Amino acid sequence: MAYGFDTLQIHAGAAPDPATGARQTPIYQTTAYVFRDADHAAALFNLQEVGYIYSRLTNPTVAVLAERIATLEGGQGAVCCSSGHAAQIMALFPLMAPGRNVVASSRLYGGTITQFSQTIKRFGWSAKFVDFDDLEAVKAAIDDDTRAVFCESIANPGGYITDLDAISAISDAAGIPLIVDNTSATPYLCNPIEHGATLVVHSTTKYLTGNGTVTGGCVVDSGKFDWSASDKFPSLSEPEPAYHGLKFHETFGALAYTFHGIAIGLRDLGMTMNPQAAHYTLMGIETLSLRMERHVQNAEQIAGWLEGHEAVDYVTYAGLKSSPYNARVANICPKGAGGLFTIALKGGYESCLKFVDSLEIFSHVANLGDTRSLVIHSASTTHRQLTPEQQEAAGAGPSVVRISIGIEDAKDLIADLDQALAKASA
Incomplete structure (x- = not known):
């Protein structure tokens, strides 16, 4: 059955706690999880079975939040992390490599402009800032080393609205993903995936939590991008040495990006959302x-x-x-x-x-x-x-x-x- 937004914002991803019957999602304040046996542990670490290993990677409270946001955005999966800035690095991490660039709107939150113009240079990445109202300039900025296009649905601070349909048409023609920061709009006002976005990022600190209590971020994957269509995204299409040559896109299909975000991104970058922050955000999303x-x-x-x-x-x-x-x-x-x-x-x-x-x-x-x-x-x-x-x-x-x-x-x-x-x- 297809439920409406008001129902999904309360119920998506959640069910009564199987151990206690608790109706509100509990705060699973734990670092690690007991394996059934050695074979179970091996299967989890080999990505052959989905489950909980260590809360830097996954946590039941955070998992409910990730599923709820993904559902509200119309995505296949999501990865929650410690802040909106963390979400931006997490979003770019599987796509970028030294010498690669992102084409970004000049109308972005000041901290994002600083992160993209200064900090990401330490990874060997770069950003080209363009007025996204000038579609020809956006097209001209994309080159062979461009790996993503980035904008905000409603730009902070001015409240400018991006023509997502026009921008996604450009990114599609170039064979690269469009990343849309939907923080200022939220999935209630705007659904970037319906307008062609590949990935949606949020500072959950803002409207999703809505009460100024905790910081958090989220990356939502539409599941619609073909990561194997070119050789531009080897992290997702080529063998991964850390998992004995597993190919994320070949193995996980529409959930490839989400699994990579957890198994590689959270594992090695460690930008983990804590379960109490997830709990506050879940309560915020209900309204x-x-x-x-x-x-x-x-x-x-x-x-x-x-x-x-x-x-x-x-x-x-x-x-x-x-x-x-x-x-x-x-x-x-x-x-x-x-x-x-x-x-x-x-x-x-x-x-x-x-x-x-x-x-x-x-x-x-x-x-x-x-x-x-x-x-x-x-x-x-x-x-x-x-x-x-x-x-x-x-x-x-x-x-x-x-x-x-x-x-x-x-x-x-x-x-x-x-x-x-x-x-x-x-």
């Missing part, structure tokens, strides 16, 4: 659709009000009719454009700092996707390491403030914004 509906409802009302304020230069929310991305909402995010956007203040940099410091309900934090409304001046914080040109390209210039709208009373949020804007422009 995901309800929260996202309110995030969208509040964002639409507040963005509209801000657009008419005399101290505000512009608002980037794609849910506004004035947004150049508004036409993409119906196709890419049919249930709404999310709760994240930026505003530019006419007073510039100093006005932004006064505005942030004057808010009372909004919390000044380096996070988004909380039930609470959050604000940050990206140019002086999350995007501080970027050049002025990179800040502008990412939609995080000096006069820009990122706003993550929570689920509080919209009238209270507007009143708080109004008094802070008055102080900032005084």
